[in-house]
Amino acid sequence: MALASRPLGRRERNKQEKLDRITAAATELFAEHGVDEVTTQQIAEKADIGTGTLFLYARTKGELLLMVQNARYEAALKRGRADAAAAPNVLEAVLAVVRPIVECNRMQVENGRTYLREIVFGDPDEPHHGEAMSIVVETEEIIADVVRRDGRFGERGAPTVARLVSSVIFFSMSINVNAPLNAEEILEDIRRQLAVVLHP
Structure with a gap:
């Protein structure tokens, strides 16, 4: 057996x-x-x-939050990947990947913001932190695949653009000035920034 x-x-x-x-x-x-x-x-x-x-x-409340949120973010990423396939251009495809992640993050704003802090400052040896980092890496890989559809960036440029997109997403969801914004407002903030690089 x-x-x-x-x-x-x-x-x-x-x-x-x-x-x-x-x-x-x-x-x-x-x-x-x-x-x-x-x-x-x-x-x-x-x-x-x-x-x-x-x-x-889980040794801390932060680790418990990672455990809870990781499953939600995995599901959001799966949905985003599927939605990106039908998008008309690279900008819309990237935003299709990003939308469910932002919606997940904004379900309970402080939980979402704390989750992002735990990803950055949490214990890297803790398994739930490792799972969260794997989700970040997977997100960037999916975005890089989407960006490769646009010949302007090439094979080597796509991962760099994906890292920039990831930084924009993280920044928009975590900064204090954006704390009162809902998911649609965060997505519009992200769209404005990404349009500079990914304009159709």
């Missing part, structure tokens, strides 16, 4: 079940109150586990 096809043992099932409860509890509490207003004790109580057990899965 191949390793991949073996059923999970009781211990692994228990660990997965606890992780699912922690994720569900953190997701609900962060969405309802915002990450700054929720304690790890509240998450542990809602997940029906001890705080010591919680810290086996």
